[in-house]
Amino acid sequence: MIKSVPARARRALPEARGAVKDRRLMTSHSFAAHGPLRGTIRVPGDKSISHRALMFAGLAVGQSRITGLLEGEDVLATAAAMRQLGASILRGADGKWTVHGAGVGSLLEPKTALDMGNSGTSARLLMGLIASHAITATFTGDASLSGRPMKRVIDPLMQMGASIEASPGGTLPLMLRGAQPAVPITYRLPVASAQVKSAVLLAGLNTPGITRVIEPVPTRDHTERMLTGFGARLEVGEEGGERIIAIHGEADLRPMDVTVPGDPSSAAFFMVAATLVPGSDLTIRNVGLNPTRAGLLHVLRQMGADITEVDARDVGGEPVADLKVRHAQLAGIDIDPAIAPSMIDEFPVLFVAAALASGTTRTTGLEELRVKESDRLAVMAAALKLAGARVEEHEDGLTIHGTGGDPLAGTPEGALVATRLDHRIAMSMAIAGLASRDGVRIDDTSPINTSFPTFMGLLAEAGQ
Template identity: 90%
Template sequence: MTSHRFSHTGPLKGTIRVPGDKSISHRALMFAGLAVGQSRITGLLEGEDVLATAAAMRQLGAQIERDPEGAWTVYGAGVGSLLEPKSALDMGNSGTSTRLLMGLVASHAITATFTGDASLSGRPMKRVIDPLSMMGASIEASAGGTLPLMLRGASPAVPITYHLPVASAQVKSAVLLAGLNTPGITRVIEPVPTRDHTERMLTGFGARLEVGEENGTRIIAIRGEADLRPMDVTVPGDPSSAAFFMVAATLVPGSDLTILNVGLNPTRAGLLAVLRQMGADIAEVNPREVGGEPVADLRVRHAPLSGVDVDPALAPSMIDEFPVLFVAAALASGTTRTTGLEELRVKESDRLATMASALQLAGTRVEEHEDGLTIHGTGGEPLTGTREGTSVATRLDHRIAMSMAVAGLVSRTGVSVDDTAPINTSFPTFMGMLDEAAG
């Protein structure tokens, strides 16, 4: 374990470029790996999770190479032509890789075993197993519906209309990907809109996809036996990674930081809306569209924040950003209340319990509820920080580690984090970038 103490720094200044979006990086590799011909991907996030997707796609028959400049070339295997992997697909810590690849394999006549690390092996897979089984795949999971599991794909699979019981872009994407090689039309009905990178990018690769609305719900229909054509993908900067710097520059007095090329897909931009509601000064500079995704540079200046009641309807569009929002709330004037966040209990860690105890250790007044946290802010006064000899437990969760790093910047004595190694799953350059911005 690599522990580290994060402490008070000067203002965050200058210009930074965060790594490529994780969700889009996963999908770019998978969809290029299914297209017939050569695709080129630039700006790919080269964290452990995305590299697990690349390794799995190679085992399924795609040729994937990285050039010295950091561009990736993919020669796809073609929908319907995936190879049976010779060994288990090791998903590491990546829930996205696991759930999406299970969907991919489910409609091909191959068998694959999925394994993962201790944290991933505790995460629920039943939500994907259920619809994929309805389509004809046969899945033998460990007790409790977790990894390791073995999946035998069905060919031909059966198209289904699936009502998502829980708002999850990963479950939606798994069903749509299984639908790619299923005769007929596969439909997913979403009660609440979730991130739509799969729909945008599949359309770009040539899948026939229709999105409609009925009685206030979204219905996504995909026509199977698809032929995907290759395309070049420029991956926008990850809004979930930008989130840590948006909050840090907002909280540290004197900061004026520009974060380049941040993806602002409306299904991901909940944090931006909530921070602005709290009083943050974040301007969108040079808004543009890249590969079907809205992008802008974000100029963030220090601003005092006020506590708010966060609308639970925003939760799906900022589900990964709540840990760092809790840090912003800890420095705001007044009280911030969050509800409807049961989903945070089954992330890389139980993020409600883990953040509640981490912030309490750092000197915040927090109440934990079944579905959210109530945080009483300091009104801009620095947090006391963690006592010498005590450190925050990150529970193998990269977002807890980075959120508490931000808390350390606005504390009197600093915040010790028990393990910074998990940060490599999503943001390997985080520590260096933080030092540089606070220069």
């Protein structure tokens, strides 16, 4: 049972009460059709890998170096938290990061609340990391993150012995007291979630014995790949069609150098933009193509996109290639819900692509989108309708009737879209603006900095 945050905890950590307030200055911006996207761009480092590189290096004994780290607000929240837990983390003038880890089992108790900002990955993975250490930490976040569900992580961590006192509904702010020693468990994921899987595996690092996670549906496997590289003893098998990951506890992680590939979720916006804007011929360099993350690439190709992989290679244990994207007319399809875990963050921009396709695109099995930074099904349906798209919202997905390649036609003054503090809504509707007759105005572009601080500059560069 999840306990409520006691009054004494709130008094002891007054910053937790104010942390849920949004602290950004709203910045609106208009996006309109312009010339083709051409040339070569490079998107920032993968956000999922950047988070994990900082955490795992922070648990290793010795010095690790990270090249290509995404320097967005979400990842910087992870860096700040790992510093509080005892890791030394420095950014060099050359953009490379150096981490001296604290060691598994040797984390320090943070002196103030860990402010996760807007980052669900930071919150859930760090909860797992701390859960098997004999320290206490309070987690806070902004208004958006404080509305997101944490019970899916709280439940298995409490089974392992952690004590967690959460806000009503199992949300942030919450206080976590780690178990020492924690108890190894075998946990079957009730929902496909790489964050929950990773939280349990991270808790298992400092837990005597073997902790197992059972995945009925495979999710992104960056944690398994990278933990193995850092020296964790980890076994991955399959039984009855389910994936089973076992981690041996009381691990000693060794330092390693990490090169972070380009984020496929960031590349997605430019893949769709170059596909939709006539005359485009854009190369996106160094894009991570991990099979558990490449769902959008497969779906766009099914719809008729012209995307070629160039110079396929391996970078730090992750498959990488340059993507050459040319304008193409898309056709609507019924999207297999089984592919959702490999492109869950890319559905907002896929909805934009579907709005310009010929025919109808149907999506199902996307209930998870309702508990992201915003309710992405409802917010994208409303935004696309404002921009002139024909959209039907269902409980678990959207049905979108495409224009056949004609520009979206909203209101003459241009649609004003409410992003609801969601970076992917803002960027997706910016791409919709490029394919619209009257343009799209975004009420607040500041959330983009959480994951893709160079988005606006790259969009201008590609359109010149």
